[in-house]
Amino acid sequence: MKKLTLFAFLLVLLSLVVTGCRQSTPSQDTGAFKVGMVFDVGGKGDKSFNDSAYRGLLRIADDFEIEHTEFEPGQDADRETGLRKLAQAGFDVIIGVGFLFSDSMRSVAVDYPDARFACVDFDARPNEQLPDNLAGLIFREEEGSFLVGVIAGLKSATGRLGFIGGMDVPLIHRFEAGYIAGARYANPAVSVTVGYAGSTPQAFADPAKGKELALLQYGRGVDVIYHASGNTGIGVIEAARETGNLAIGVDSNQNYMAPGYVLTSMVKRVDNAVYAVILSALENRFEGGVQELGLAEDGVGYAVDDYNSELMTEAMIETVETVRAKIIAGEIDVPRD
Amino acid sequence: MSSPRIPGMATRVREIAGAGKIADVVAPLVAVLAAFLVGGLVVAAIGENPLTFYLTLFRGAFANADSIGLVLFNATPLIFAGLAVAFAFRAGLFNIGGEGQLYIGSFVCTWVALQMPGAPRVLLIPVLILASAAGGGLWAAIPGYLKARFGVHEVINTIMMNFIAVGLTSYLVVAVFKEAGQMTPQTATIPIAGELPRLAYFFQSLGVPLPAANPLNASFLIALAAVWLAWFILRRTTLGYEIRAVGHNASAAEYAGINVRRTLILAMLLSGAFAGLVATNEVMGFRHRFLDNFSSGIGFMGIAVALLGRNSPLGVLFAALLFGVLNTGALEVDLFTNVPRELILVVQAVTIILVVVGNEIVQRRRGRGATLAHRSEAAPIDQDGSAEVS
Known part of the structure; x- marks a missing residue:
């Protein structure tokens, strides 16, 4: 047992030496513009809704200097916790992909007025007033x-x-x-x-x-x-x-x-909407509130x-x-x- | 499998059992460490730094009061779910219906709350706690009854009851109780009088900087009380003695005059009640409404929690806390490292397997005497048995 433990310990030590030089964590305070994206059920790789949002993020990350991270909540409570953690880590724009984020977005946006939030497919209540730092994106x-x-x-x-x-x-x-x-x-x-x-x-x-x-x-x-x-x-x-x-x-x-x-x-040009909302934040002209995107706005179409x-x-x-x-x-x- | 009574054996066994207490604590710790070593190897295998991985994991779980609050919050439903499995296990029942029971408990809790809009807090909170327990308990009592009356195995029935519970609550939420004009499949919010207070203000008054947004709420205290209650019922009541007797050997228990059917049904009822109490965290403490599909497998995690905790209430508490640490840390790893989410699940699962296996190895290596001690500890009719029946 002792030998086995020692062996395992040495192996890990070895692996630390091998991989130790590699820095994998995105550093937290580089001053770069940071965007976090939190995915819906089905998640990244659905070749549909989530991937469309992700494409928008990758595109703007190509065009501008942007640090980005994305994740998919494992359990229900992680939706809100994840959004909060991103806000605490100083992310400038935090995007929830899917209407299930609507409730969490409402409460987190109020607590972190310096971060900008956007929720795709926002589940708006009738005549709802959103905080200035929360954009609810709705597609026609x-x-x-x-x-x-x-x-x-x-x-x-x-x-x-x-x-x-x-x-x-x-x-x-x-x-x-x-x-x-x-x-x-x-x-x-x-x-x-x-x-x-x-x-x-x-x-x-x-x-x-x-x-x-x-x-x-x-x-x-x-x-x-x-x-x-x-x-x-x-x-x-x-x-x-x-x-x-x-x-x-x-x-x-x-x-x-x-x-x-x-x-x-x-x-459904979720990619365009994501691109546009991040761009507006980059250019300091982000606006909160519900935004409807239809044919006229090129928010939807056919391929x-x-x-x-x-x-x-x-x-x-x-x-x-x-x-x-x-x-x-x-x-x-x-x-x- | 009552061990033959050998003169002098009782004292000897008790001595070893006393020594075993240390091993009971050390064994899981060694196992957890071994699991972290293997987990580190897995992380290294995909070219990520295991040190960063674990630093991030533990930063996520222990960096500040907020993180620790999240650990306790994430552990809370697992304590209930683990107790449910452990409690039934003591009666020899494998209740894998915790998932269904917690859905029904949560739904009943929400429904009762929505029926009592004007009720004062002092009335509503106890009523809702009871409603949660009753919902889960009665749901579990059905397979309990089927087992007692017809001898149908509880595993198949609790699984089926899971499907029924998930389907039924989904239907009710979407078709009947959904908030008008909303897409999210959830009910309206319960009255404020039915909400359990968050613990942030309490801790802040003690000088602990737990942010107001931290979801940790009074349900955690209910979970601690439930741990004590489960221990008390099992160890200090006639019913608990009967439950352990039936779990040990149902025929012998019956021969000894215990009403086995009644005991089985009651064991399932109480087991389900523990699962139903998940509602105190989800509905009363956190979301304040029933959200369809909120659980994502808490009931099933309860099985792992119970086994890891060796089916003892205190063991369940610690196992749930370990899971809380892993879940909370996993989120941090997912957010702030390049380790893919799937791998975090792998490391989590490897950790659990190693803890369980390591535990078993250490237990066995304690030799024959120790094995006996372990058995006698698990056996309901042991040398201390007579003293426990009061």
Whole structure:
């Protein structure tokens, strides 16, 4: 036993010597501009919502001298604790990715008036006054969803469309409502089958469930499914590829994930919003309060690239662009729920 | 497996057991140190500095009053969950339904609080504590009854009851009790009279600089009381004696005139009540409402806590504190080093395994006499037994 302990101790000592010179902790007081990002359920690597936010952070870190750190809370109470620790460590901008941070953001922002906070998909209360150092970013997903609804309505051969949501909450209902309205706008005869992966945050991180729901809908003659389900949607796209049908991606551009089987993606420019909010803080013109980002602000849109150019005809794009202009001009009223 | 009575054995065993107390403290400590060594190797293996890793970990847990407050806060629900598992274990029951029980306890607590908007603090707080315990307890009593009445194994039923509890509370929160117009799946807040005070002001008055934002609250004191209560019930009451007797040998207990069915059900009821008390921290002390899916596995961590604490209430307390240190430190490591979050989980798990294994090795190496002492200590009908029944 003693020998074993000694041996282990020596090993660790050795490893300390080997790695000791390497400095891995970002030093705490370099005076650099520091940005902390805290992720939502599903987390970094969801190829969707969180990754979009992360891309925005990486982009601005490329363009300016910024130190950044990011983490994903392991337990519920860590959300608030994590935000607090970042604020205590002197981070200039702290970004919570996802509506589950709304409550924690409200209380932490008040306690640390020198730090600037931004919450993506903020769960605003009616007529809420936010502190000056808290920006609640809200996207008008229904507008982008309307556009991909139009595309789906034009594209569908069977006239049957599907929608798969992650968590059954008002936020996702916005995607659903816009999508259905858009599809009906393009083709009043379409029917839309709606499914949700669940009623808990876990519903955004369950690709198996997503695939199961999608296979069910494709089996019933649906040929285009729009998913608004984060990581769960990976399963929906997988199902589209397997059955030879079409899926519509969400949040990030997911066209590349199964070329030829992803019709388009409703891109929610979380990356742009994150970039913009950090930039505003860098340039000392950060403003608190709820900010809504729709088609007009380039907060949402649809994606056309090499991966789906064969699926989208010129005529389709033309129609969608007309619709887009009409929404921006206020000529089309997009429902929110 | 009552050991044969050999004349003079009782005294000898007691002597060794006394000596064993030191080993009981030293063994886990040695094991924890060994675990840190191995954890360091894991960190070094991915090219990060183990020294930085541990310095950050311990800075996160012990740097100042705030960190220590967080350790105690994080340990609080684990104390309850650990007690739940340890208590049932003493009756020979493996209650892995702590997760479900704490959800139901928390939901019942919230629901009762929302029904009593005008109640004064002196009434509401005791009522809510009882509601939490009752919710968890009754939920656990169902598999307890099924075990006692039909002999259905409690493991399968407590697992199933977990699914039911999580699904049921999710449904109720999202479909019935969700705050209007909000996306977050949570209920409205409970009345202020039902909130447990945070301990920051108390500590500040003692000169300890615990920031007001620190979430440590009076639930921690309830957890300490629960540790004492679990010990008291097990060691100082007839019911506790019966529970240990049934856990030791149900047939013998029955032969001795103990109502085994009643004891099993009561053991599960009390076990679930401890789990339900997690609500005092989550609902009454911290969030002041029920948030769907808040637990993320506290009930399951309770199993590890109980085993690490050798199923003794005091052991559970220390095991929960160790977990509190690891969880609190892990957040710091996650935030301020390049060690990926997954690796922190690995180090945590390795630590726990080594502590449990190391503990066992040290116990066994104490030889035959010591083994007997260990057994007699765990056995409910031991040489001291008669003195304990009052």
